[in-house]
Each structure stands twice: as structure tokens, then as C-alpha cells.
Amino acid sequence: MFCYQCEQTAHGTGCTEIGVCGKNAEVAGRQDLLLDVTKQLALHLSRRPASERRAAAGLIEEALFATVTNVNFEVERLDALIRTVAAAAGSRLPEAGDDLRALADAAGIPARRERYGADVTGLQELLTYGLKGMAAYAHHARRLGQVSAAVDDFTLTALAALADGEADPDRLLDLNLRCGAASVEVLACLDAANTGAFGAPSPxxxxxxxxxxxxxxxxxxxxxxxxxxxxxxxxxxxxxxxxxxxxxxxxxxxxxxxxxxxxxxxxxxxxxxxxxxxxxxxxxxxxxxxxxxxxxxxxxxxxxxxxxxxxxxxxxxxxxxxxxxxxxxxxxxxxxxxxGEHWAGFGHHAVLGLADTVIAAIKSGDIRRFAVIGGCDGSDTARSYYTDLATGLPQDWVIMTLGCGKFRVIGHDYGQIGAVPRLLDLGQCNDAFSAIRIAQALAGAFECDLNDLPVRLILSWYEQKAVCVLLALLHLGLRDIRIGPSLPAFVTPALLQILADKFAVHPVGTVEADLEALVA
Missing domain, CATH: 3.40.50.2030 (Rossmann fold)
Structure with a gap:
């Protein structure tokens, strides 16, 4: 097996015997094969009528979601899904487990790295993980009756390109940015699904x-x-x-x-x-x-x-x-x-309800900046960085958090700036659209570019939904994003250089050095 899709992958390079997540080689192989037959289904559907493509969108989401970190560890269920997807593509798979293992080996990352090299494979994986994250969000929205044709169409387009062996770095980078555009769309779709079903969050x-x-x-x-x-x-x-x-x-x-x-x-x-x-x-x-x-x-x-x-x-x-x-x-x-207690419910509806108060506090200088500190949590002791950073920020900064990364931030009394709490919990990673919507609204109020806002992004990542959110931010043109506690293993030095040059993405440093840079 070989897997390097999560932040805690073994030795920071890849799990080769058993996944840090707990999956064994057989499960890892089935997930590789499921991903491969899903790509083949997308390629097959790219030549079929739109009605067939629409009908298969839910199945493709289910297949991609099953391969996300810490989801499906059951070989029998994975096998059933593999055969369902393959049948939808008009393919027949061998019945024997050994034959399936051979197919899985051919579909794995090592075979593609040997064919395309580590840099191109890294770009392919960046796109693949963005698609997996999108599928997870789309799955939640679909269950609540909300779908996006644009998201479904792009997912098919990107998977078909991967199935067809797309290896041109420029085209892959373009597909990643287009994945970012689709990611914004799927986050908006999920926001509409949740608020439509359960009401707009309130504190x-x-x-x-x-x-x-x-x-x-x-x-x-x-x-x-x-x-x-x-x-x-x-x-x-x-x-x-x-x-x-x-x-x-x-x-x-x-x-x-x-x-x-x-x-x-x-x-x-x-x-x-x-x-x-x-x-x-x-x-x-x-x-x-x-x-x-x-x-x-x-x-x-x-x-x-x-x-x-x-x-x-x-x-x-x-x-x-x-x-x-x-x-x-x-x-x-x-x-x-x-x-004790924790205040939840500071989604974009609630925060923008305070827009006049927030804007006045920014103009008066009472609120100097916002720090978005959130994303995924994990067991890496280096994640204490986020706790130390949050408690070390100046008292005139507002902290916005979301995702399970919030657990590195909550539990401390940050106080208030006038009527505005210094800690605003925007919700799940599924609620990342709130951070985007708040930033867009502030940029509109101040008639400025997103990068001119007094907002700093310090993100933690663990799995593929975080990749989806990162691509959404890159599509929106946001720069100077800090990511930690470590960089993805699939991001090669050459790929990191691209992200640094084009988007000013860089790894977190020490708390002291980053605080100095953020406050400057």
C-alpha cells in the first residue's frame, strides 16, 4: 500500500504497511481501486447524454466520500461499491480477491509516480483530494435536497481528465483552480441546505x-x-x-x-x-x-x-x-x-447582523485585525502552535475559528471588543462558506480587494475537505495563507514553489516569528 493523503501520514512521506488512520493494505487497495473505477465511470459518462451524467452524480459522490480519510474501513462494503460503479461504467471486474488486488496495485500512487514523476503526481493528487472534499460537502447537501449542476459537471470533467492521464502541469494547475471555483459553489450549496433545513445559526x-x-x-x-x-x-x-x-x-x-x-x-x-x-x-x-x-x-x-x-x-x-x-x-x-459553556452559532448571518458595529469598530481602530484560525485538528503535538498563537494575539484582534481546529482555540476567555466577542465560532469545516461570505461582505463595505482586508489566515489541515477549502481560497485570490502544522507529503518542493510564487502560501513557523509577522 501507499497513501499520503492525510497530514499524519507515516514519517511525513506516506503509509506503506498500515495507515496511521488504521486502514490495512487490503482496505487501502480497495480504496485505490474504487477511486480508479470512479474515474473510469466519469470518462465513460463524458461521452453520454446529460441525463445519464446527472443520474450518476450521487453515486460518484458516494464513491469519492468512501475514500476520504477515516470513513470506510470495511472491505465488503467497498467491494460492493466498486462493482456498482464499475457496472455503471459498463465494466466487469474479476470475482477473485487476488485479481482485485492486482488491479488495485496498478491503480495506486506508486505506479503513477513511476510513470509521471512525483511533481505531476502531486498536482494530480491535489486535484483528487480537492474532489474528495467537494464530494463530502456535496453529499451532505444532496441528502438535504440541495444539488449543484456546476459542481456535478466539474467533478465529472476533472475525474475524466485524470482517467485520461492528464499530465500537463499547466492544465493540472488550471483544473485545481477550477476545482477551487467549484468548491466555493459546493460550500454555498451546503450552507443553503443547512440553513434551509435547520434555520440560520444564531449565537x-x-x-x-x-x-x-x-x-x-x-x-x-x-x-x-x-x-x-x-x-x-x-x-x-x-x-x-x-x-x-x-x-x-x-x-x-x-x-x-x-x-x-x-x-x-x-x-x-x-x-x-x-x-x-x-x-x-x-x-x-x-x-x-x-x-x-x-x-x-x-x-x-x-x-x-x-x-x-x-x-x-x-x-x-x-x-x-x-x-x-x-x-x-x-x-x-x-x-x-x-x-462551563461555549457559545456556538456565529455563522455569517449572525456576524453580518453585527456588520454596522464591526465596521464602526474597524474604522475607529477598536478592532485592528481578524485572524482566521481553524481547520482540522489532529494528535500532532505541534498543533499546540494554534493555541499559543491565539492566546498571544493582541487584544484588538478578533479571532474567527471553524472546523475541529476550534478545539485548539476554545476554552480560553478572550473577552470582547465592545459588543463584539473576540472569539467567533463560525461552525464546522462544513460551514467554511461563512468565513468566505463574511470576507466578501467586508470587502464590499470597504470597497477593497479581499487581500486588502485586515484579515490573516492561519489554517490547520488533516484531510481532504481541508484541501477543498484551500483550493476555494486560492480561487478567490487570497494570498499569504499560512498552513500547518506540516505541509502535505504530496506537495513536492517544486509544487510548493508554485504555490508560494503564485499565491504566497507558506508553512507556519514558530509562534513568536509568526506573531511578529502577523502584527507587522
């Missing part, structure tokens, strides 16, 4: 800790699954808690109207083995971020949607009766523990 306090009673913990990202679970548990006496990137769910009016959505338990995704072990109820993993479960909680852990782990119960559709039964059988909490 609300979220209890951190727990209350006595039976309990279900919901992790991942899918608000639709949470909404369905809340409806099915109404009146049962079971309390629902969010975990990880589900924390921003409390900002949505249609979700927090349920009184048994009682709070948030735990921190970011990579702490789940400890936190799930200590949680005395059922646990539902709705999208990516699953880790190998410990035996102590595996029987009360359930997956749904694109997520799968061997031996873990999987919920088909949104019938959560098995999850509810597991929660009723578990002991639940017997005491009350309060760990």
Missing part, C-alpha cells in the same frame, strides 16, 4: 459536561442524521450529546428546539477512543473521523451513511431504533458534571 450557549440520564453521543458532521435522531428520541427520556464537529449543531434553531439536545461531550475526533470509552451510552458516528474502536465500546458504537468499520453495527437509512435500544440498555450518567 447560543452550549453546555459542556453532562446530566443524569440515558444518553446517546453523536459524532461526525451530518446534521440531517442528528435531526432524525432527535425526532426519534423525543419523549424517550434519552439525552442527546454532540461530539467533535457536531458542536456547532447547537447554533441551529431547528435543532436546539429539542430540549433533550442537552449539551456537548468531549473534544476533537482524535480523542474519541478515550472519550467514547468513558461515555456510558450509545454512540453514533455519522460521517468521517471514525477511529478503530476499543472493545469496551464497540458493541454500543454505530455507524451510518458512508461510514463503516468491520464488526460495528451499521444503520441503514435513518432508522435509529438499534441505537436507541443500545442507549436504553446502557447505564447512562448518574451525576451532573459542568465544564
Amino acid at each position: 447560543a450557549p452550549v453546555r459542556l459536561g453532562h446530566l443524569p440520564g440515558k444518553a446517546i453521543l453523536v459524532s461526525g458532521h451530518d446534521l440531517g442524521d442528528l435531526a432524525a435522531l432527535l425526532e426519534q428520541t423525543a419523549g424517550t427520556g434519552i439525552n442527546i450529546y454532540t461530539h467533535g464537529e457536531m458542536l456547532p449543531a447547537h447554533g441551529y434553531p431547528e435543532l436546539r428546539r429539542h430540549p433533550h439536545l442537552v449539551g456537548h461531550y468531549g473534544g476533537a475526533w482524535m480523542r474519541q477512543r478515550v472519550e467514547f470509552d468513558a461515555f456510558p451510552g450509545a454512540i453514533l458516528m455519522t460521517t468521517n473521523c471514525i477511529q478503530k474502536p476499543a472493545p469496551s465500546y464497540a458493541e454500543r458504537l454505530f455507524t451510518c451513511g458512508p461510514v463503516a468499520w468491520p464488526g460495528v453495527g451499521h444503520v441503514a437509512g435513518q432508522d435509529f431504533s438499534a441505537v436507541i435500544a443500545a442507549a436504553q440498555a446502557a447505564p447512562g450518567f448518574t451525576d451532573t458534571v459542568s465544564q
